Amino acid sequence: MTFMLPADSLPASSAIRALAQAELTAARHLALAPSNDLSPLHSLRKRIKKTRGLLRLVAPVFEQFDHENRALREAAQGISGLRDAEVLHLTLARLSGENAAGDAARLLAAALPAPVTRPDPQVLTEFAAQVDAVLARLPHWRFEAEGWEAIAPGLIRTLIQGERRMKTARKRPAPENLHAWRSRVKHHWYHTRLLTPIWPEVMGAHALAVDALGEMLGDHHDLCVLQAILPGPLGPEAAQALDTAIAARKAAIESRAFARGARLFADPPEALAARWGKWYALWRAETLRGGL
Numbered sequence: 001m002t003f004m005l006p007a008d009s010l011p012a013s014s015a016i017r018a019l020a021q022a023e024l025t026a027a028r029h030l031a032l033a034p035s036n037d038l039s040p041l042h043s044l045r046k047r048i049k050k051t052r053g054l055l056r057l058v059a060p061v062f063e064q065f066d067h068e069n070r071a072l073r074e075a076a077q078g079i080s081g082l083r084d085a086e087v088l089h090l091t092l093a094r095l096s097g098e099n100a101a102g103d104a105a106r107l108l109a110a111a112l113p114a115p116v117t118r119p120d121p122q123v124l125t126e127f128a129a130q131v132d133a134v135l136a137r138l139p140h141w142r143f144e145a146e147g148w149e150a151i152a153p154g155l156i157r158t159l160i161q162g163e164r165r166m167k168t169a170r171k172r173p174a175p176e177n178l179h180a181w182r183s184r185v186k187h188h189w190y191h192t193r194l195l196t197p198i199w200p201e202v203m204g205a206h207a208l209a210v211d212a213l214g215e216m217l218g219d220h221h222d223l224c225v226l227q228a229i230l231p232g233p234l235g236p237e238a239a240q241a242l243d244t245a246i247a248a249r250k251a252a253i254e255s256r257a258f259a260r261g262a263r264l265f266a267d268p269p270e271a272l273a274a275r276w277g278k279w280y281a282l283w284r285a286e287t288l289r290g291g292l
Helices: 012-032 039-057 065-094 100-111 121-140 148-171 175-194 200-228 236-263 270-288
Strands: none
Touching: 012 039, 012 148, 039 065, 039 121, 039 148, 039 175, 065 100, 065 121, 100 236, 121 175, 148 175, 148 200, 148 270, 175 200, 175 236, 200 236
């Protein structure tokens, strides 16, 4: 099932449940499918993130949101550690140019534990059980509004939080502040993807712009994680060279990210939601008439 609201006459609440069902069922099947490598892990984590973004869109009208969001977060945390070493090695590889920092990056990569190459079956079984528990409750999810009234409050809340976190990160660009901003950027990306059918050309372009910002902030987070383990086994000069290179890359990312964020969060959240709400109403009317 494509991760966007379906072009049919389903009520918004039914569409939300159907999308969550599809994502979580696919994640469960991936976790339990026989595999000797870690290739499914990235997809597992993305499906959980997509479901959490989906639920955040209706969080203000979904009484069980906190409980289900926590359950999904804990399920994802159980498998996140399997990719930590891989991410460190990938980040070091991007820094391994022909200079002092590159030499230090290669030395550190050689000293770090190798990425996990085989998934732990017990970890994946526990993940599947946690997802099963959410799936068992899913048919009983109830929302306090329908249609755009179910969607708009969560869209607005996420935009408000994204703008506030951007301002906090600009004022104090600590790793935790940029990571918190990234979280809401990713949620807004999921929301835009879900609403793409209301005007595909415009919403698709918006989604691409938000995704690019999220990727920038993801690279920034990976650099922060790497910087936090320095000096590690490196000598003072090598650690300093690598730290300087990381700091320069982070500064460049921050400059681009804040410029892009200023454009994406330029509209007051209520104004953006009102405009998208009009497009949503037109799309639903056209869908019901069979025009799409």
